Amino acid sequence: MNTQLLDRLEMIVARPHMFEVILNEDINQHIYEEFDMTEVKRTLGNFKNQLVSVISLEKENEEFYGLFKHGGEIIGWTRLSDSWYVYPKRLDSVKVNMSSFRTHPFNSMVGITKDLVLALQNRLLTSKSYIVVEDELLELVFMKSRLQGFVKSADLHRGIALEELCTIKGDIKRYRDSNFDVALPERKEDFEAVLTLYFPERNLAKLEKRGRAFWMEASDLEYDFAGVYAESSTIEEDxxxxxxxxxxxxxxxxxxxxxxxxxxxxxxxxxxxxxxxxxxxxxxxxxxxxxxxxxxxxxxxxxxxx
Missing domain, CATH: 1.20.5 (Single alpha-helices involved in coiled-coils or other helix-helix interfaces)
Structure with a gap:
């Protein structure tokens, strides 16, 4: 029984709100109909180890039951006792530091078996939540709303959000994506764009012009980054x-x-x-x-x- 989860559920029953968990319950456990908790709909099965949203919580006979949603569909009620509570945090744009990254064993424990070194290398990811496993904090990293894996905070480079108007020289190298795979054509003249994201450890900058984004090396910008710092390196619940x-x-x-x-x-x-x-x-x-x-x-x- 996950006491960390149960403590959280006690708080949520007192002050209801939606939250997320990684389901870690018995695959043969019942899922009940959303409008009738006495009617069995199916067993947990393939929902084990899935990230789900719990939209309602009930406590009956000292046990907690959550009405959960997955993939945009409301699935039903099931008992929560051993699942992993997902802590929400401030949204961060991140890249994985491959020089220090090692795939954490928790990934294979929850069925993520792909090679994360290949899957995450040079990718622009989003971190918006974390879990605590044996006192170790692991962030959930997403690519276009799809969970990719669980990464230690120390292995992530964080982007700093900005909104600064900059002048870009027409002949400076620009790229369509953050991994610099596709170069954009040179422009005949200088132009202005808004600097929206800066990765200090990667010398990487994201800019936007008329709703279109592009990437370039931060050192090619005529902008003083000396006073730009991340608000806090501490990861905490928001x-x-x-x-x-x-x-x-x-x-x-x-x-x-x-x-x-x-x-x-x-x-x-x-x-x-x-x-x-x-x-x-x-x-x-x-x-x-x-x-x-x-x-x-x-x-x-x-x-x-x-």
């Missing part, structure tokens, strides 16, 4: 994240629940309609000449059996 994310997600969650309710109501109506049609067909058949003959045969057989 309590405001709960409520900001909740406001963003509440509408889609409610729409999902409403849609599911309407679907169930339609299924009930369809079932009622089928029953009415079956009853009508039965009455028509029973009152037909063939039906009357068949009823007499059944009655004769019944008397003979007695």
């Amino acid at each position: 309590v405001h994240h709960y409520y900001n994310e909740e406001r963003k997600k509440a509408k889609s969650v409610l729409e999902g629940l409403l849609g599911r309710q309407l679907q169930l109501e339609k299924e009930v109506e369809r079932t009622k309609s089928r029953l009415i049609r079956v009853e009508a067909l039965y009455r028509n058949l029973k009152n037909s000449k063939l039906g009357r003959i068949q009823v007499k045969i059944w009655e004769r057989r019944k008397r003979s059996a007695e």
Whole structure:
């Protein structure tokens, strides 16, 4: 039993909000219908080790049950006792420092078996949450909203968000992506762009012009980075994240629940309609000449059996 998780769940029951966990429950554990916790929907199965959003929490007989969502779909209720609580944090643009990076064993424990050195090398990633495993902090890194793996904080280079207007020389090398794979053509004249992100350890800068982003070496910019520092290197829980994310997600969650309710109501109506049609067909058949003959045969057989 994960006491760290249970302590968190006690707090959330007292002050409800949505949160995330990495499911670490028995694969044979039941998932119950979202509108009826007495009706078994399926077993946990492939949802084990998945990152899910818990949109509602109930405590019954000293056990916690969470209504969870995965891949945009509301799945159902299941018991939470051994899962990993995911702490929200300030969103960071990050790159992995491959000179120090070693794949943490927790990745294979939760089924991430790909070569993370190849998968994460030179990639621009997003860190927006973390877990604590045996007193060790591991950040969840994402690429286009897809979880890639769990990385120690010390192995990450963090981008510093800026909003500074800079003049870019037309003949300076610029690239489409942060890994400098695709070079952009030179321009005939200098132009202005907004500096939006700076990686001090990588001499890397991201700029935008008219909604289009490009990358270049920070040292090629006529900008003084001497006074630019990250706000804090300490990774800590951002309590405001709960409520900001909740406001963003509440509408889609409610729409999902409403849609599911309407679907169930339609299924009930369809079932009622089928029953009415079956009853009508039965009455028509029973009152037909063939039906009357068949009823007499059944009655004769019944008397003979007695």
